[in-house]
Each structure stands twice: as structure tokens, then as C-alpha cells.
Amino acid sequence: xxxxxxxxxxxxxxxxxxxxxxxxxxxxxxxxxxxxxxxxxxxxxxxxxxxxxxxxxxxxxxxxxxxxxxxxxxxxxxxxxxxxxxxxxxxxxxxxxxxxxxxxxxxxxxxxxxxxxxxxxxxxxxxxxxxxxxxxxxxxxxxxxxxxxxxxxxxxxxxxxxxxxxxxxxxxxxxxxxxxxxxxxxxxxxxxxxxxxxxxxxxxxxxxxxxxxxxxxxxxxxxxxxxxxxxxxxxxxxxxxxxxxxxxxxxxxxxxxxxxxxxxxxxxxxxxxxxxxxxxxxxxxxxxxxxxxxxxxxxxxxxxxxxxxxxxxxxxxxxxxxxxxxxxxxxxxxxxxxxx
Numbered sequence: 001x002x003x004x005x006x007x008x009x010x011x012x013x014x015x016x017x018x019x020x021x022x023x024x025x026x027x028x029x030x031x032x033x034x035x036x037x038x039x040x041x042x043x044x045x046x047x048x049x050x051x052x053x054x055x056x057x058x059x060x061x062x063x064x065x066x067x068x069x070x071x072x073x074x075x076x077x078x079x080x081x082x083x084x085x086x087x088x089x090x091x092x093x094x095x096x097x098x099x100x101x102x103x104x105x106x107x108x109x110x111x112x113x114x115x116x117x118x119x120x121x122x123x124x125x126x127x128x129x130x131x132x133x134x135x136x137x138x139x140x141x142x143x144x145x146x147x148x149x150x151x152x153x154x155x156x157x158x159x160x161x162x163x164x165x166x167x168x169x170x171x172x173x174x175x176x177x178x179x180x181x182x183x184x185x186x187x188x189x190x191x192x193x194x195x196x197x198x199x200x201x202x203x204x205x206x207x208x209x210x211x212x213x214x215x216x217x218x219x220x221x222x223x224x225x226x227x228x229x230x231x232x233x234x235x236x237x238x239x240x241x242x243x244x245x246x247x248x249x250x251x252x253x254x255x256x257x258x259x260x261x262x263x264x265x266x267x268x269x270x271x272x273x274x275x276x277x278x279x280x281x282x283x284x285x286x287x288x289x290x291x292x293x294x295x296x297x298x299x300x301x302x303x304x305x306x307x308x309x310x311x312x313x314x315x316x317x318x319x320x321x322x323x324x325x326x327x328x329x330x331x332x333x334x335x336x337x338x339x340x
Contacts, residue, residue, distance in 0.1 A: 055104030163199025225252025247279025
């Protein structure tokens with residue numbers, strides 16, 4: 001039987017090819033809740049000597065999406081499934097994530113996976129992992145490194161397309177007359193914030209009726225989404241649509257709108273991305289008008305990627321997961337079977 005180090009070398013050399021059939025989506029966006037815990041690396045698996053040791057660094061616990069994403073990974077990369085998972089929560093700080101990755105390198109794990117807090121600034125630590133012969137897998141979020149040999153694959157949603165789908169809906173549904181849009185952005189510098197913003201802008205640029213009058217980060221959290229929306233309501237009396245980069249910020253906006261004596265979904269329309277249960281519930285109630293999904297249940301796909309590499313196979317360098325989209329009727333129908 002080949003040793004893990006030999007198999008890893010074979011993967012790096014590009015031995016054999018195995019296609020993956022992946023069905024889940026990634027990321028968002030952004031992003032809360034319970035699931036991720038602690039600011040230091042913590043073992044979450046048990047594995048014996050033959051277990052595949054995986055170090056995973058999570059962005060944080062900033063949203064319902066992120067909680068579901070963490071749970072999916074922890075529930076899948078278990079000792080019973082042949083893994084020894086070492087998990088850390090970066091608390092939305094890049095320096096914590098870099099420290100965790102270096103700790104995994106020092107421990108000699110078999111694989112490193114992480115969802116980058118921001119896109120830039122990873123080349124140094126990824127070079128260290130490459131030198132150590134440890135394959136890296138990006139989940140949910142991308143890095144902007146020009147050297148794609150620093151990681152094996154990036155599995156995640158097409159955030160640009162998500163933003164475009166929201167923009168097309170807003171333009172087609174509400175943009176038949178002049179409308180003012182405010183934008184609740186995700187964490188500054190993160191891939192979903194950058195891409196969902198650019199995708200939306202691209203989709204509405206041909207419609208002069210749609211005007212973005214303000215845009216500010218709410219860091220993918222419900223609390224900050226509410227605070228930013230309160231400021232928007234005070235500064236701009238004629239807001240027609242809120243575009244939230246994730247459901248949690250959209251839910252925060254609902255609280256602010258209701259506190260201001262307005263009706264969310266009617267007086268001020270709301271569109272968002274993710275499709276977590278709280279967001280879908282608000283959509284079914286008519287408080288949100290449209291959601292583009294970003295499925296957080298990446299654990300099974302991550303496990304499949306790692307096992308493929310560990311068996312000497314190769315994977316595509318970019319694996320795009322699939323998103324659905326929901327109106328009120330579709331959300332109502334989907335809720336009874338919603339897993340997150």
C-alpha cells in the first residue's frame with residue numbers, strides 16, 4: 001500500500017484523473033451562528049493511524065450560512081468516514097487564519113482546506129504549504145494569487161453570477177420605472193462581496209431606471225446589516241429596494257425597516273443571497289421579495305475531493321457549485337424540507 005506522502009507526491013505530479021460529480025453550492029456568502037468555535041486549532045475528529053488528517057480554517061461564525069457550512073464539514077469529515085479533522089475559527093481575521101495554516105503545516109497534516117477571509121495576501125503561507133508537500137483546497141471563497149499551483153482546486157459558487165441574477169431580477173421586476181437601491185455589502189475585500197457587487201452592477205448597467213444611491217459593508221452579519229440600514233433610512237427618504245449580499249444582512253434590514261414604521265417587502269423591496277432557513281421564512285412571509293441560493297452544505301463534496309486526491313486522482317482546478325433562486329411561492333414550497 002502506498003504511503004500518504006507517496007500518494008501526495010503522485011497527486012502533485014498529476015497521476016491519474018477522476019471526474020467528480022458535485023451537486024452542492026458554496027458560499028456566502030457569505031456566513032453565522034454556532035458551529036465554529038474557538039480561536040485556536042482544535043481537533044474535531046478522532047482518526048487512527050490510517051485516517052486522513054485534514055486541517056480546516058473557517059472564516060468565522062458570522063451568519064446562518066456559515067454555521068450550516070461548518071456543521072456540514074464537521075459532520076462529514078469524521079473518524080467514521082476515515083478523517084481526522086483539525087478545525088479552527090479565524091473569527092474573520094486573516095492573521096488568525098494564516099497562523100492556523102502554519103500550525104497545520106507544522107503538524108504535518110495530509111491536507112489543508114480553508115475559506116479565505118479576504119482574497120489577497122495568501123501567497124507566502126501557501127508557498128509554505130506547497131514546499132511542505134501539503135495539498136491545499138479552497139472552499140467557498142477564492143484567493144487572487146496568480147500562481148494557481150499553490151492550491152489543488154477551488155470549490156465554490158459563482159458569486160458574480162449570483163449578483164447578476166439579483167440584478168436581472170431587480171431590473172426586470174422593479175426597474176420598469178425609476179428606483180433607488182441601497183446595497184448592504186459583505187466583508188470588505190472578500191470574494192463574495194467583491195463579486196456579488198460587480199455582478200449586480202453589470203446586470204443593471206443597461207437600465208437607467210435602476211440607481212444605486214448608497215453602498216456600505218454590513219460584514220455579512222444581521223446586527224451590522226440592521227445598523228447600516230438604520231443609517232440609510234435616516235439619510236435617504238426615498239429608498240425603493242435593498243440589495244443585501246446575504247440573508248442575514250437582509251434580515252437586519254427588515255428589523256430596521258419595521259422599526260421605522262415601514263413594511264418590508266412592500267414599502268421597501270428586499271433581495272438577498274444565500275437561502276438560509278430564516279431568509280426563506282421571511283421570503284415566504286413576503287418580507288423579502290427574492291433570494292438567490294448559495295448552498296452551504298460543502299462537507300460531502302470536500303470529502304470526495306480529498307479522497308480522490310488521496311487515491312492518486314486529480315480534480316478540476318475550479319469546481320462551480322449550483323445555485324437555485326426563489327420567489328415567495330417557491331420558498332413556501334421548499335421550506336418544509338429545508339436542511340439549513
